[in-house]
Amino acid sequence: MTTRSSAPVRQSSVRAHNLALVLNTVANSADPPSRAAVSAATGLTRATVSALVDDLIAGGLVTELDPPPRTGAGRPAAGLALTAAGPAGLGLEINVDYLAACVVDLTGAVRQRFTEHADQRPAGAAGALAALGRLGARARLAAEADGLVIAGVALAVPGLVSGDLVRVAPNLGWQNTDAAALLRGVPELADLPVAVDNEANLAALGELRVAGANPDFLYVSGEIGIGAGVVIDGELYRGVRGWSGEIGHVTVYPDGRPCRCGANGCLEQYAGQEALAADEPLAAAALGIALSAVVNLLDVPVIVLGGAFVPHFERLRDGIEAELRRRVLTAGLAPVTLRAASLGAEAAVRGAADAVIREVREDPAGWLRRTS
Amino acid sequence: MTTRSSAPVRQSSVRAHNLALVLNTVANSADPPSRAAVSAATGLTRATVSALVDDLIAGGLVTELDPPPRTGAGRPAAGLALTAAGPAGLGLEINVDYLAACVVDLTGAVRQRFTEHADQRPAGAAGALAALGRLGARARLAAEADGLVIAGVALAVPGLVSGDLVRVAPNLGWQNTDAAALLRGVPELADLPVAVDNEANLAALGELRVAGANPDFLYVSGEIGIGAGVVIDGELYRGVRGWSGEIGHVTVYPDGRPCRCGANGCLEQYAGQEALAADEPLAAAALGIALSAVVNLLDVPVIVLGGAFVPHFERLRDGIEAELRRRVLTAGLAPVTLRAASLGAEAAVRGAADAVIREVREDPAGWLRRTS
DNA sequence: CCAAATAATTCAACCACTAAACAAATCGAC
């Protein structure tokens, strides 16, 4: 949790921070930890941890495990774990040829998943989002039957997003669409807070969740277009206006093929879905050149290729790595790791659902206020 | 101030944060504010502000102005301002053909400046840093005669830095040099904490200080090599290992001129100091292509050209802007602002000195602990 | 069955902030 530097801090902020600290310690422990273990891990006293855990249990975020995990001598510890039947996130995704909905609980487990394959362009923004909202409503109903409480909705869109507004989604043909408002038009979702974000950003979060270990990487999403999400220290870097990661339009060959964006030689023309399908020989080199730029500029140690790149990964790998070795200034000091994503097409929906519960996990105090 | 999410927060952290909040409010006010004004600006009560200000005054960071600023009815307010005779930062810079030292006080004013022009390569790292240390010692002595207390040293180096270690400084011919240790070898500086950072990063901070208003920009430094510093929300983005901003080695023409880094077509070959001096016609286009990549990836709204680019700015401007319009995907939604730096060659030293006092301003509690 | 060990809770003390009352210092009106 980060505290805005321009805001005053009171004791309640201390509690809010420490609640998050305890919750995340419970979440990230390999085995269900005791209060004493949480105390040792966080540096808070056992007294404080007990008080905080009481709040978290009362708020339904943490549960005491029933069969206390076996230990040595002494009073047996009560194992703590995130509640599976607590708040959950509803992730929604719209793309050119499908709709998807997904519910993830506090523990990160996928509890519901729905998909509908169909071309979304004819329906227009209003029609497509209404259909997606209905799909989301089904997912919500099924999740609530399982005892979950949907905390919010996050929507993944293949386009440039400012707040709730989709400024441009070229492949869908959308412009200045208030996606959150259209989604809330579906009565079953009207009561939920809605966040809209770029598909690649959310897919990067999805990958972060499952790949876990490495909190610094660039996720490259190959859909119809190519986008990227930058994850630094476990946080998404969104850019000043939320338009970061447009790697698809990084120039690779200055006088190369014309792109539909109006420029020449964009990466998308050499490594987009069509180029990949056509077994384009330049794809690996083009990716390598663009990715080298990213590493030179951002110093990210790991690159994850996702979406449509996954099935082509082995074919592309050597070519990309050769360019990285040649063009990344620091390649000699520390090699760049390249790997295929663990999640396939479902990365963005999962990441969206995950983004919702991330907020609960980062600010449990806010959730407790909401529910009390 | 940012609170690490993995650390517990206690009441003392609250005080530390609020001390910084008050100090920065005083620093950023146009006119010397009263305690009441600080209270209104921060949201803290007047009682709390009074207590915090007492600490800051006792620690020599803030002073009550003598002639109380005229107001209307009511008890006259005591104006608060940063102490000019308090902690100060010592900035040092080494580059291929000069050494520089600079002292900046809490208010941001330059209090001392020393420069020595000479080729630094023959002396080697130890010799050059000893000379720089002596220059710094002179600056320190002069500053202390003015009543300043040097809080620390920051060293700007044209190369890749990890912690105190200069991994590679190609133009100086350095490799794996413990610059901080060598600098502390000068007895007059041995008691000071030393930070080492990349020259472009620190120059970006220098520019941030003087240009003030815009907290999001990319600073491009044209020295012998080309580097860049990314400032987002007033903070330097250093990358995972501190190697961000190597824009000089972004590929512009994949099969272009060979670069001394081993790759082909690096920006540095088309817009480096020699290319600029030779009135290279490709410089603007090359810069435009590389900068477009930065904006597409990072979504920075402002680009500042510094160092050797400043005298050539008007000649380059149109060419760069044309490429930005063409190649930045979001150029239609929000234009990219391009401007010349306000500081010239002294940006890095000033930024270095500034980086030291930035730390004091961001963590006044730490400074108070040190001095008490 | 008791000692040792470990887990969790209780309670007094402390620290930092808030809110409200109070003291200080000026202006303007009569």
Added chain:
DNA sequence: GTCGATTTGTTTAGTGGTTGAATTATTTGG
């Protein structure tokens, strides 16, 4: 000039949250 209005700054009691030490709870092993 003196007095009320006004604004600044301080004082004081109260509250929320953490600490540390003492206490209670529950097990294992001799």
